[in-house]
Amino acid sequence: MTTGYAATSAARGRYEAWTPARGTEIIADHLAMEGATLPILHAMQETFGYVPQDAVPLIADALNLSRAEVHGTMTFYHDFRHEPAGKHVVKVCVAEACQAAGGHVTSAQVSKALDCAFGETRPDGQVTLEPIYCLGLCSCSPSAMVNGRLIGRLDDEAIEEIAAECRS
Amino acid sequence: MSAHKIYVPGDAAAVALGADKVAQAFADAFKAKGLDVQIVRNGSRGMHWLEPLVEVVTPFGRRVGYGPVNPKDVGPLLEAGLLEGQSASLYLGNVEKIPFFAKQQRFTFARCGIVDPLSLDDYKAHDGYKGLARAIELGGPATVEEVFDSGLRGRGGAGFPTGIKWRTVAQTPPQQKYIVCNADEGDSGTFADRMIMEGDPFTLIEGMTIAGLAVGATKGYVYCRSEYPHAIAAMNGAIKIARKAGYLGQRIAGSDYDFDMEVRVGAGAYVCGEETSLLESLEGRRGLVRAKPPLPAHKGLFGRPTVINNVVSLCSVPFILANGAKTYSDVGFGRSRGTMPIQLAGNVKYGGLFECAFGITLGELVEEVGGGTFTGRPVRAVQVGGPLGAYFPTSLFDTEFDYEAFAKKDGLIGHGGIVIFDDTVDMARQARFAMEFCGVESCGKCTPCRIGAVRGVETLDKVIAGQDRERNLQVVEDLCHTMKLGSLCALGGFTPYPVMSAITHFPEDFGRGAPLSVAAE
Numbered sequence: 001m002t003t004g005y006a007a008t009s010a011a012r013g014r015y016e017a018w019t020p021a022r023g024t025e026i027i028a029d030h031l032a033m034e035g036a037t038l039p040i041l042h043a044m045q046e047t048f049g050y051v052p053q054d055a056v057p058l059i060a061d062a063l064n065l066s067r068a069e070v071h072g073t074m075t076f077y078h079d080f081r082h083e084p085a086g087k088h089v090v091k092v093c094v095a096e097a098c099q100a101a102g103g104h105v106t107s108a109q110v111s112k113a114l115d116c117a118f119g120e121t122r123p124d125g126q127v128t129l130e131p132i133y134c135l136g137l138c139s140c141s142p143s144a145m146v147n148g149r150l151i152g153r154l155d156d157e158a159i160e161e162i163a164a165e166c167r168s
Numbered sequence: 169m170s171a172h173k174i175y176v177p178g179d180a181a182a183v184a185l186g187a188d189k190v191a192q193a194f195a196d197a198f199k200a201k202g203l204d205v206q207i208v209r210n211g212s213r214g215m216h217w218l219e220p221l222v223e224v225v226t227p228f229g230r231r232v233g234y235g236p237v238n239p240k241d242v243g244p245l246l247e248a249g250l251l252e253g254q255s256a257s258l259y260l261g262n263v264e265k266i267p268f269f270a271k272q273q274r275f276t277f278a279r280c281g282i283v284d285p286l287s288l289d290d291y292k293a294h295d296g297y298k299g300l301a302r303a304i305e306l307g308g309p310a311t312v313e314e315v316f317d318s319g320l321r322g323r324g325g326a327g328f329p330t331g332i333k334w335r336t337v338a339q340t341p342p343q344q345k346y347i348v349c350n351a352d353e354g355d356s357g358t359f360a361d362r363m364i365m366e367g368d369p370f371t372l373i374e375g376m377t378i379a380g381l382a383v384g385a386t387k388g389y390v391y392c393r394s395e396y397p398h399a400i401a402a403m404n405g406a407i408k409i410a411r412k413a414g415y416l417g418q419r420i421a422g423s424d425y426d427f428d429m430e431v432r433v434g435a436g437a438y439v440c441g442e443e444t445s446l447l448e449s450l451e452g453r454r455g456l457v458r459a460k461p462p463l464p465a466h467k468g469l470f471g472r473p474t475v476i477n478n479v480v481s482l483c484s485v486p487f488i489l490a491n492g493a494k495t496y497s498d499v500g501f502g503r504s505r506g507t508m509p510i511q512l513a514g515n516v517k518y519g520g521l522f523e524c525a526f527g528i529t530l531g532e533l534v535e536e537v538g539g540g541t542f543t544g545r546p547v548r549a550v551q552v553g554g555p556l557g558a559y560f561p562t563s564l565f566d567t568e569f570d571y572e573a574f575a576k577k578d579g580l581i582g583h584g585g586i587v588i589f590d591d592t593v594d595m596a597r598q599a600r601f602a603m604e605f606c607g608v609e610s611c612g613k614c615t616p617c618r619i620g621a622v623r624g625v626e627t628l629d630k631v632i633a634g635q636d637r638e639r640n641l642q643v644v645e646d647l648c649h650t651m652k653l654g655s656l657c658a659l660g661g662f663t664p665y666p667v668m669s670a671i672t673h674f675p676e677d678f679g680r681g682a683p684l685s686v687a688a689e
């Protein structure tokens with residue numbers, strides 16, 4: 001028997017296709033909340049893999065906000081995607097504690113191994129590479145998050161594993 | 169009940185080092201051997217160089233550790249008698265005797281790494297909910313005074329006395345009030361909030377409940393950064409259990425007080441750790457910093473009186489109530505009372521969390537506790553207090569870990585993170601990064617921060633390229649001056665700390681070899 005909690009990471013590759021009906025349903029699930037905007041945007045992204053442009057007016061109507069407000073909120077935060085990400089999402093920490101442990105070199109290696117620049121999705125849609133500012137793994141840096149999975153002490157072997165995973 | 173019990177941390181740092189695979193390997197081995205062993209996914213003890221650190225309870229009730237354990241070690245360890253606590257390779261004995269652990273004074277993190285994070289029984293068996301019982305007995309006003317008397321200051325960075333903040337909210341007329349827990353923990357080099365939420369989530373629930381009782385608030389929110397999926401899962405799990413057991417909801421623990429809480433998830437914006445930006449975000453807007461006054465204590469979440477405190481501040485409260493303000497305030501240094509969970513990070517040999525009384529010197533922390541760098545090279549600089557904290561050279565290692573002592577050296581202790589760099593560090597690049605980070609994360613409300621940071625990067629690039637070194641360094645200094653004086657919050661206001669400390673203490677890194685290097689990349 002194992003006790004404990006399990007962190008849920010987005011069920012990769014099993015995102016639903018956007019439909020206004022599904023979007024409306026998600027919004028309805030959150031209407032009883034105070035300050036529902038961020039929870040709704042998160043739920044949209046978890047369901048569809050990004051926040052579809054068409055969701056914005058629906059959210060605005062339901063929460064009695066202007067479209068500009070919802071759009072402004074969505075664009076303020078680094079997390080919310082405006083278009084689907086690649087099949088694999090690799091986030092590499094570029095903050096100070098990871099820099100101190102050689103992060104400048106490892107992050108460049110990851111980029112090279114994936115043939116993908118930071119902040120971009122490779123043209124074949126296979127991988128998205130993003131910088132991230134601290135995963136709270138600063139005592140076992142440099143660190144990364146690959147498809148929701150945490151990796152500490154990123155070394156050559158780990159980078160090779162990431163590259164292999166992203167080829168699948 | 170299972171015949172044996174082993175602990176394999178579910179803490180994110182342990183998981184990042186393979187703890188899930190180790191737990192799986194144990195589960196598979198037990199199944200294959202037909203053994204009935206309970207695997208507890210505990211928090212981390214904070215000795216991260218030993219993670220995954222597996223502990224077993226021996227037949228004599230002793231708890232002994234092994235680490236760092238790799239999945240391939242599992243078979244041999246079981247063969248060697250791990251379940252009986254036999255000495256084998258990776259054997260650590262009683263992990264509380266390891267100097268890094270033995271030297272600590274664990275008040276706030278007393279249970280972290282020891283208990284099953286999601287067992288309320290375990291929590292109560294380890295003094296859990298004693299603080300709440302005492303607060304119920306004392307009532308609101310006396311609870312506020314107890315926290316005031318403890319000398320507790322905000323652990324989120326600013327070091328504001330928690331008791332004063334609570335008094336202010338308690339004195340507002342009865343109405344809907346809120347307790348907001350700041351779990352945005354954006355500072356690089358810090359992970360104390362994450363560790364305690366993952367390893368001992370009931371402590372945060374108890375701390376927030378006591379805060380609610382103290383000031384007359386019935387609703388709490390934990391605003392947790394999205395980079396912490398394990399902490400979010402642990403908190404959500406614990407909240408459900410507490411609610412079911414009557415520790416959240418109406419008439420908590422059979423008292424006349426009501427309190428409930430929920431977790432909200434941030435969306436990757438550093439500035440949302442600033443308290444008013446966080447409130448904007450909770451309300452569903454862009455995280456633009458609000459001008460003060462009004463203080464959140466008067467007009468906070470949804471315009472209501474709000475206590476907003478850091479995770480560690482709130483998690484210190486159950487200990488204070490259970491053991492008395494005096495026990496807490498008896499330790500410490502100057503006006504910094506109690507203990508601080510200090511986080512050793514970056515290029516460090518013994519990285520992790522070290523809770524101790526204020527007053528220990530920076531040098532002791534880095535050289536003795538942390539053991540210097542893991543690369544084995546000399547320490548050259550340490551950044552204390554996150555991306556807005558100053559870089560310290562080794563010549564300042566006699567500085568005591570204390571809010572005032574650090575301020576005197578043009579630095580800050582912030583949330584207690586220390587990032588260690590060896591002698592390969594390029595301090596001009598670090599200064600440039602501080603400006604770049606400020607530019608990326610600026611909420612955009614004030615010009616000195618929004619534009620200053622961008623100009624700062626450009627100008628430092630010129631310095632690094634060896635262009636007109638003296639004049640451009642003067643421009644950087646002027647920019648820092650303007651940012652310091654003209655910014656609404658500490659993002660723009662404190663970015664000058666890392667930049668200027670790097671220039672002041674490590675001038676040789678700025679524009680080395682100028683002007684010959686102009687042609688170089």
Ligand SMILES: Cc1cc2nc3c(=O)[nH]c(=O)nc-3n(C[C@H](O)[C@H](O)[C@H](O)COP(=O)(O)O)c2cc1C
Pocket residue numbers: 321322323324325326327328330350351352353354355438439440441442443444476477478479481482657658659
């Ligand atoms: C840019 C910026 C980021 C901040 N980030 C955090 C954070 O991540 N966590 C935190 O507790 N406080 C953070 N603070 C400090 C908060 O504004 C506030 O002082 C704190 O939440 C108050 O709680 P405390 O008194 O318990 O420390 C930040 C401040 C600034 C200016």
Ligand code: SF4
Pocket residue numbers: 439457609610611612613614615617618655656657658659660661
């Ligand atoms: S200093 Fe920067 S982050 Fe802070 S309020 Fe001004 S623009 Fe926003």
Ligand code: FES
Pocket residue numbers: 093094095096097098099133134135136137138141142143356357358
């Ligand atoms: S700085 Fe990279 S994990 Fe914290």
